[in-house]
Amino acid sequence: MPQPTTVNRSSRLLGAVACCALVWTGLFFGCDQPGDAPQQQTSENSKPPSPRVATAATKKQGKKRASPRRQRGRSRRQTRTTAPQSLGLDSVDAVAQVTRSVEASLDLGPVLVVWIVDRSQSAASLRRQVLPRVQKWYLGRPRTAAANQPSLTTAIVTFGSKIEVALDPPTDQADEINRTLENIQIDKSGHEVTFAAIRSTLNRYLPFRTRQAHELVLVVISDEAGDDADQVDSLLETPRKYSIPIYAIGVPAPLGRGAAVVATVETTDGAASSSPPSIQQGPESRKAERIDLDFPAHLPLQLLDSGFGPFALERLCRATGGRFLTLRPPPNGGLAFGTPTTVWPRGDIPQFDAEVMRRYTPDDLSATEYDALVAGNPAMSALRMAADLGHVECLKQPPLEFVKPNEAALSRSLEAAQKLAAKQLPRINQLYELLQQGVSGRTTLERPRWQAGFDLALGRAAAAKARADGYNQMLAALKRGRLFQDAASTIWVLEPAASIESSSALRNLIKKAKQALTQVVEQHPQTPWAHIAQQELQIPMGWRWSEQ
DSSP, X not given: OOOOOTTTTHHHHHHHHHXXXXXXXXXXXXXXXXXOOOOOOBOGXXXXXXXXXXXXXXXXXXOOOOOSSOOTTBOSOHHHHHOOOOTTOOHHHHHHHHHHHHHHHTTXXXXXXXXXXXXXXXXXXXXXXXXXXXXXXXXXXXXXXXXXXXXXXXXXXEESSSEEEEEEEEEOOHXXXXXXXXXXXXXXXXXXXXXXXXXXXXHHHHHHHXXXXXXXXXXXXXXXXXXXXXXXXXXXXXXXXXXXXXXXXXXXXXXXXXXXXXXXXXXXXXXXXXXXXXXXXXXXXXXXOSOOBOOGGGOOOSBOBOSSOOHXXXXXXXXXXXXXXXXXXXXXXOOOOBOSBSSOSOTTSOOOOHHHHGGGOOOBOOXXXXXXXXXXXXXXHHHXXXXXXXXXXXOOSOOOEEXXXXXXXXXXXXXXXXXXXXXXXXXXXXXXXXXXXXXXXXXXXXXXXXXXXXXXXXXXXXXXHHXXXXXXXXXXXXXXXXXXXXXXXXXXXXXXXXXXXXXXXXXXXXXXXXXHHHHHHHHSTTSHHHHHXXXXXXXXXXXXXXXX
């Protein structure tokens, strides 16, 4: 009988288990158990303003417009900040929602709409989807306003590493507007000063609001979160004070990650460079609330749709009475999962129902308020520290077959395999111990988002520790001596199993991991956290010996 190497069964065993996990996912997402939606934690200075709409009497009688210096906190678009989005929102829907808001503003008086367009290389696909829809809208509008109708004028600002005013002074000429949109030049720097562009636009066109009594609407088109997202809190006051809604059309933030696409998409030829620019597309929360732990068996689960846009843009739109409109392709029913890619979002990556995800809205707080919230609970603090720990490798496809031509040769192969686990265990242990420090605060977590995030992190860390510790202990036990039951056997095979025979402590750890992960699946169905937990539960956490 030929003797296989120590690694030739590794990929087959864990690979088969991984495939089972992926198939099971299709069944898992067939059940919908939405729960009631408690309100999200919001900052006092970012609560959505109250609505201000034109009544039928206003339209008929030509009622005088409100002063541009309206009472702080008043706006006309509260309902649009909270309405859920359906899966697969496309550019037609997104542009239609923005233009309907612009048209509604014309009931109140003359309107200036400013399109703030990201001209980076990575945003090229987004521009190709959105800008033709904007151009079509302009072509469909009357070329001149009726004598008794307020006027609509347009300005265009573009940004990359620098801000450019592409169309100014504002015009009502559709041909000129569309020609400007058609001729936006790509910025190859790989940097986006999104919030500086918004600030510059507000400063430049605010007099239209304060001195000329125009309605002012800003629309950002960008596929990134912005390299200056830390400016968001300082930007809130002016648009709220003067009721200037800010809309954004963009892509979903990847769950707990800064980017979904590889950095090389910002280069002109897609080639790797020694220092590629960073891509900032997330996270969906003010700071990351998800650990960066490898998945066993190379399951590509690092990239998932969070259900929300990048935090800072979402916060700005919500606070000003606008809305972040997330473009997604229609789900194609595939069971693929995401790793960093050149295309985002993708139809083969699971999308999650907006009504379900409403319960898991990130805390809309200022940086100071958020830090205070996290510091006030051990579980939140532990999850945040664990998320900041960075990338942690797990035991993926270790050697599982050990040939025994003699005791010395077997011992050498076991020692080599143990060294692989020994390299990963310190970081896994550090992650697990960090999360263990937060267990005392778990019972006081009230928001479903934090409950799901902490339980998933603890369950995954415990599972990774159980697999790595168990692997090491099983090899150590074999080194101490074990007899084949069949005298013809020459190979020891370590197989993934539901439990482990070597240690009661490890059996308890496996039980703890399963309890935490099962709790996520049962209490937070149809969410990204439950999706990840379900995949983890399909990969065995223990080990057992067999022989050939």
